[in-house]
Amino acid sequence: MDVGVRPGGNHTLLGVLLICFAPMLSAQTTGTISGVVTDVSGAVMPGVAVQAISQPGRTVQNAVTDDSGRYRIEGLTTGSYELSFGREGFETARKTLLFTTESAVLDVTLGLSGLSTTIVVREVAGTVADITGKTTASRMDIPDRELPVQVSSIPQQVLVEQGVNDMVTALRNASGVSAVRKWGMYDYYTIRGFHVGDRGTDVQLVDGMRLEGNRFSTQLNNVEQIDVLKGPSSILYGGQALGGAINIIRKKPQAERLYELFYRGGRFNTHQVGGGATGRVFGSNRLLYRTDVSYENSSGWREAGARRLNVTPVLSWFVTDRIRLAVHQAFNRDDFDGDAGVPVGVLDVPGFDLSRRFNTPQDFARLRDSQTQLLFSVDLSSNFKLRNSFFYRWTNDQYFTAEGLSYVPRLNQVNREFLYFQHHRRPVQNQTDVTGRFDLFGMRHTFLIGYEYEDFFNITDRSTSRSVSTTPVNLTTFAETHVFFPEDFPLSRADYFSNRYHAFFWQDQIALTNRLKINVGGRLDDYLRRAHNDPWANGQRVSRGPEQRRSQTPYTYRTGVVYTLTEGQEAYFGAASAFRPVETVPADGRELEPETGRSYEIGHRWRGLNGRFTVNSALYRIVRNNVVIALGNQRFDQAGQQSSKGVDLDINGEIGRGIRLVANYGYTLPRFDKYFESNGTLDLSGFRPQFTQRHAANLWITRSWKSGLTASVGTRYLSSVFTDNANTIRLGGWTTFSGALGFRRSFYDWSLNAENLFNRQRYFVAQINSNQVYPGAPINVFTKLVFRFR
Secondary structure, three states: OOOOOOOOOOHHHHHHHHHHOHHHHOOOOEEEEEEEEEOOOOOEOOOOEEEEEEOOOEEEEEEEOOOOOEEEEEEEEOEEEEEEEEOOOOOOEEEEEEEOOOEEEEEEEOOOOOOOOOEEEEEOOOEOOOOOOOOOOOOOOOOHHHOOOOEEEEEHHHHHHHOOOOHHHHHHHOOOEEEEEEOOOEEEEEEOOEEOOOOOOEEEEEOOEEOOOOOEOOOOOOEEEEEEEEOOOHHHHOOOOOOEEEEEEEOOOOOOOEEEEEEEEEOOOEEEEEEEEEEEEOOEEEEEEEEEEEEEEEOOHHHOOEEEEEEEEEEEEEOOOOEEEEEEEEEEEEEEOOOOOEEHHHHHOOOOOOOOOOOOOOOEEEEEEEEEEEEEEEEOOOOEEEEEEEEEEEEEEEEEEEEEEEEEOOOOEEEEEEEEEEEEEOOEEEEEEEEEEEEEOOEEEEEEEEEEEEEEEEEEEEOOOOOOEEEEEEOOOOOOOOOOOOOOOOOOEEEEEEEEEEEEEEEEEEEOOOOEEEEEEEEEEEEEEEEEEEEEEOOEEOOOOOOEEEEEOOEEEEEEEEEEEEOOEEEEEEEEEEEEOOOOOOOOOOOOOOEEEEEEEEEEEEEEOOOOEEEEEEEEEEEEEEEEEEEEOOEEEEEEEEEEEEEEEEEEEEEEOOEEEEEEEEEEEEEEEEOEOOOOOOEOOOOOOOOOOOEEEEEEEEEEOOOOEEEEEEEEEEOOEEOOOOOOOEEOOEEEEEEEEEEEOOOEEEEEEEEOOOOOOOOEEEEEOOOEEEEOOOOEEEEEEEEEEO
């Protein structure tokens, strides 16, 4: 169970706040806990006895769920409570909650137990918050339904049912989003017609903090939920957030002691083992821990194997009822074999086997990643909170693969060229904000004001003596003749850069009436980039390269209005802007213009079946100016304007008789409005940007029975895409199906999943370098067994 509190910070600040705000901290407030109780099939449960007991053991109040399965307990003072939920014939659920807000929602599923989420704590009227209490769409305690934006949430329950252990597969459950894996290890996302390969148009976050650098295909064993905020979000998360922001919300400690062990195995010689543990430290309700561990070894489709290890310990300390501190650490040690795909030319070779891989046996990519997050929060009063989040990432990313492939028909061979680099990345971030509520002229204001600092420092090692061609592959014999290089990788150049941000941001959610709400906000970023490339020879630096400096001070905004049409139904309009600072200098020395963007969005939300079923839809238009397009070898183009318009639809929830539905559809019309290639001879205005689809749809239906049996079926459709901006090479659309069976008992789960259920052949899921494509995998069947202990 997530306890719905917001830890983080440092001891010096903690001591000062305890002294300065002691009078405020002594105040007492009362609030309400409410929620819905369901059984394993998703049916609501009337007549469940609910009891709230304040620690250490005084009964406060009792309640019984009504015909809709709802309960409500009022008049609770802040503090620690044990809540129990029981009805004859069902397992009694007991959870400890540190109650610190005006209102909390605690939804319960009886008959289930374990580390998976069966009890969900939500802040103020229904939004799942991360560990700091910041929701993805606003960074405030405001439910998504009151904001003029669209957010697609992928809960752990869906990830478990689908057997997901990577971001590419998980993101198919969000409308308007497609994700692909390139080079066998890097993840790339397309959101609302903007592809991250176009110099970055989205932001990836972990618990609200930016994950800088390459996006390795790491595991999701420690993930509670994934939120996708659509459209520009620079006022929340700074530069680059034009297409959207993807927030990975990690699992948090629970007060109830629980242990979990699991094994997962399947095709492509895939084996995964892991476990988790959570509970109190020394029996204290104020000190909680959690640890998740997973190791996966797989040979992979096309022999693009991987060995992935994740270890994530967490410690949460509720210093008092109003002060929280947490330390969240993550370690990733991942090794990949690499995959450069298939040259387009070989697709016309009769009988060519798409499972053939052209990378050499020496290819590798190695990730050594450490993420440290310190979170502190204090309730200054019943209406005001101070929060601080510090995040430091230490990453070494070493890459050596034959990624450049070209087919020579005359010789019937594929030529190969290596690329070597090693990134040493050390980004550090800190966010400090104050949030609260007040009434002015009869209107309720929920506000946020804060400051953010980031310094993203990087050194990249390059070796020209290893970034060279190797022996080709003859398609007649397919014999491997590569001679291993010495892996000393002599340094020829070291590239340095530092991206530094100072940002001030504010936001105000104004409730003009009970039905009408306005959201306004802005952010001022002071950006400075310093970079230099230093030549090396014989293990020593030859000279310091000339320093390149780029600075920018953009101001971005978001504004919108939400109107409640009826209970459970809202309409909204929103507008926002975004920016991306200049991070590149072309080889010809040209100074590129900073990228900017703006969007307009109209949406509608509907909730039915007692809030268990939701339909969210949005119409949008996004315009991006001064688009930087990488051409390779330090060459760049800059398009005058690119735009995208379309519709996103998300449908989620219980439809009765134990049937649960997850469905989404995105229709996008991306295009270059003004784009002449740098030589001026080719006008690409009106063309579609590479690897942006027009249609993307996903469906997942699950049927649950009281016996613990579940059955699921799903389908995924993506329309055709072009591999280049000139739209000369087109990859056809495709549809695949998937399915799952599961069985659950109080102490174990078993599941059997199948991807590409009908074994579709010859479809392509990604591309690199315009002329290299990735064949989709054949049917993949895997099983998972989970044991839980108290």
